Amino acid sequence: DVKVTQSSRYLVKRTGEKVFLECVQDMDHENMFWYRQDPGLGLRLIYFSYDVKMKEKGDIPEGYSVSREKKERFSLILESASTNQTSMYLCASSLWGGGEQYFGPGTRLTVT
Amino acid sequence: QQQVKQSPQSLIVQKGGISIINCAYENTAFDYFPWYQQFPGKGPALLIAIRPDVSEKKEGRFTISFNKSAKQFSLHIMDSQPGDSATYFCAASIRIRENFGNEKLTFGTGTRLTIIP
Numbered sequence: 001d002v003k004v005t006q007s008s009r010y011l012v013k014r015t016g017e018k019v020f021l022e023c024v025q026d027m028d029h030e031n032m033f034w035y036r037q038d039p040g041l042g043l044r045l046i047y048f049s050y051d052v053k054m055k056e057k058g059d060i061p062e063g064y065s066v067s068r069e070k071k072e073r074f075s076l077i078l079e080s081a082s083t084n085q086t087s088m089y090l091c092a093s094s095l096w097g098g099g100e101q102y103f104g105p106g107t108r109l110t111v112t
Numbered sequence: 113q114q115q116v117k118q119s120p121q122s123l124i125v126q127k128g129g130i131s132i133i134n135c136a137y138e139n140t141a142f143d144y145f146p147w148y149q150q151f152p153g154k155g156p157a158l159l160i161a162i163r164p165d166v167s168e169k170k171e172g173r174f175t176i177s178f179n180k181s182a183k184q185f186s187l188h189i190m191d192s193q194p195g196d197s198a199t200y201f202c203a204a205s206i207r208i209r210e211n212f213g214n215e216k217l218t219f220g221t222g223t224r225l226t227i228i229p
Binding site for chain 2: 035040041042043044050059100101104
């Protein structure tokens, strides 16, 4: 079974803090993704990566950056957290070429 | 810009009934249409997917109907069960560049389905 794990289920940070969200997958997938999920807006793609050290902007990259130093690990970075970044963050992975994306359980981030 | 519009936002169906969720898209270059199912506290999981060269795909009680000319597709859940209560997302995908596959998914806004006894 593919397993995608996220470092925290719940996280509370203060405005202006630098926040790191970590994601690890164990199936040697080439692609990894970060989404945010908000009620009424569905899932929106922030960034994805198709190879180590490679990244592509998604639909809402502003205020976020990513890092992929190893194939199995993909990090989402909020350089200076703001209250409008309070959300559920979901990580996913897939094989090269697309197809099924496997999601982690999500990290609920609250920025106060 | 909402490229995939999903309705209804919420749906209540009696056990044994048919649940129908609809999606419409704008970009005719989309060529892969998956549906994801999400239970509370879990990430979404792929339920069923279709490509536009067929009009229907069935897997057990779940069927996707696809209307290319109308740019619409829908999920039908036959004999709906309480265990089907979840949030459902439609999605669409396009090849972003020559050397890529269907990596980039655009999701609908989700439908919260509740099956009542």
